[in-house]
Amino acid sequence: MNAPDKFIEAAREVPASVEAEQSVLGALMVDNDSIDRIGDLKESHFYRYDHRMIFEHISKLIVAGRTADMITVFEALGNSGKADQVGGLAYLNTLVQNTPGSAGIARWADIVIDRWKLRGLLSASDEVAEMVFNRAGKSVSEIISEAQAKFEPLAEAKSFEPKMPGPILTEIVTEIDERYHGAPLSVTSTGFADMDAKLGGGLRGSELVIVAGRPSMGKTAFSMNIAGNVAQDGGTVLVFSLEMSGKALHQRNIARIGGIPLGHVLDGKKITESDWPRLTHAVSVMSEMMLLVDDTSGLSMAEIASRSRTVKRRYGLKMIVVDYIGLMTGGTEERQDLKIGGYSAGLKGLAKQLDIPVVALAQLNRGVEQRPNKRPTMGDLRDSGAIEQDADIILMLYRDEVYNPDSPDRGTAEIIVGKQRNGETGPVRLAFIGEHQKFADMAPGYVSAPRTTPEKTRRGFE
Structure with missing residues (x-):
């Protein structure tokens, strides 16, 4: 009876x-260039706390261009203040002296990552078991x-394989040739011609469109x-509404x-006879849409x-909407701008x-409200540094009637393209029907009303 019990205990070891882990750390201190061969190994993959601390400091030194011995x-x-927590210079010396060199560091790093995944599987299994036994109404x-x-995160595997230009160039030329012969662009239409x-x-x-x-x-x-x-054009769209309920969106x-009128939809008592066929039509159209x-x-x-x-696996996916980025959670950073960057x-x-x-x-930012011209600029983006860097396109909305109820541009909206990685910037004007929550293309030939902000006169001259 004792022998089987011992085998079971051994199998239950973390x-x-x-x-x-020791071999990776020793190899890195012997050969700093071997850091290029550890793949996606991270501090969190190490089991022992002292090893995590040592790896963190080795990585920081190498990334900073300094020697890490x-x-x-x-x-x-x-x-x-961590030297004593990792065994001091004596333990670092042991790591260096006992390392068999750096030739096998890629394999050792894979072993460390594999063991981290196994620990993750155990932890996730425990959490799932807890959910099963304590469903809490789920x-x-x-x-x-x-x-x-x-x-799923444990199953993700990143592979680093630089791409030769040949296959990419073939793809580019094929797309150009197809377009030349009349094939449609491989893009997702916004539904607005001018946009x-x-x-x-x-x-x-x-x-990434902001x-x-x-x-x-x-x-x-x-x-x-x-x-x-x-969605009406046949694409599957997934909307993460972190602020409004799905009912409110629909x-x-x-x-x-x-x-x-939205007010009629929100309060059925206001529905008119002419609204009913429109309501029936809207429900019929929406029931066929893959707007999740x-x-x-x-x-x-x-x-x-x-x-x-x-969703991509089950239904295919054409676009994702996240409303809005500031309500996402997670991340270890304390500063909000760093969280938003993540x-x-x-x-x-x-x-x-x-x-x-x-x-x-x-x-x-609220700073927009403090100046005479309230049209937004890139500098008005809250926590803008990381967003500006990551975004391919930044669209900023401005409706003059929000600030000037008698604005000659009532019923319109400026969609200001503040950044476009592969195109030009500038405004696009759309019609906006507030009671229907609807944007639309402007009528052909529409000319925006001139801005009424007075020009500055040169000092001493008229």
């Missing part, structure tokens, strides 16, 4: 390879979805107009598609990515991975 690593650990499908979200023209035909796969504006400018309405247009869609809404609050980047991949980078990565446009809404 998956870890201390030897592989046992002396410099010991100094760096000492400066951060349905089976909800539990399965959450379980999938916990396991598409400004964007070189529409939105492209792998693009829609920004102050409150009441119509960010959600504009984004849902685009999402609805794509009430807006009914108003837009049916041409019914996930209104779970406080989703993290990992959850958004996992749910998006699931979210924008994650959304850009998701767009590339799924090869679809991702539209994310963002707020503009």
Whole structure:
């Protein structure tokens, strides 16, 4: 009886390879250039705390262009108050002396990552078991979805394989030839002719599109107009509504598609006889659309990515909308701008991975309200540094009537293209029917009213 028990105990040991971890650390201090061969190995992959600390300091030194040997690593650990926690210089010397060289570092790194994945599987399994035994009112499908979200990150495998220009050039020339002979552009139309023209035909796969504006400018309405247009054209669109409920979004869609005042949709007592056929039409159209809404609050980047991949596998996916980026959660950074930077980078990565446009809404700073000309600029983006860097396209909404009720431009909106990685910037004007939450192309020949801001006179001259 004792022998089998021992085997069971051994099988239950936490998956870890201390030897592989030690070999990686020793090899890095012996040969700093070997860091290029450890793939996606991260500090969090190490099982032992002291190894995580040592790896962190080795990596920082090498990335900074400095030598990372046992002396410099010991100094760096000492400066951060961690030297004694990792066994001091004696343990670093042991790592260096016992390493068999750096030739096998890629394999050792793979072992460390594999053991981390096994620990992750155990942890996720425990969490899933806890969810099963304590369902807290969740349905089976909800539990399965959450379980999938916990396991999927462990299954992701990144491979680094630089691409030779040949296959890419062939793809480019083929696309040019197909377009030359009349094939349609491989883009996602916004549903607005002038907007598409400004964007070189529409939105492209792998693009991160930021829609920004102050409150009441119509960010959600504009984004849902685009999402609805794509869905009506046969595409599957996934909307992560972190602020509004799915019901509220679809009430807006009914108003837009049916041409019914939103107030009538919200309060059935206001529905008129002429509204009923429009309501029936809107419901009929929407029932055929693959416009999927996930209104779970406080989703993290990992959850958004996992749910998006699931939808892509099940239904195909043409576009994702995130409303809005400031309500995402997760990340270890304390500063909000750094968190937003992590979210924008994650959304850009998701767009590339799924090869679809991702539209994310963002707020503009309150500083817009303090100046005479309230048309937004790139500098008005809240936590703008990372967003500007990651975004391929930045669209900023401005409706003059929000600030000037008697504006001659009532019923219109400026969509200011503040950034376009592969095209020109500048404004596009669309009609906006507020009671229907609807944007539309302007009538041909429309000329915007001249701006009434007085010109500055030169001092001393008229």
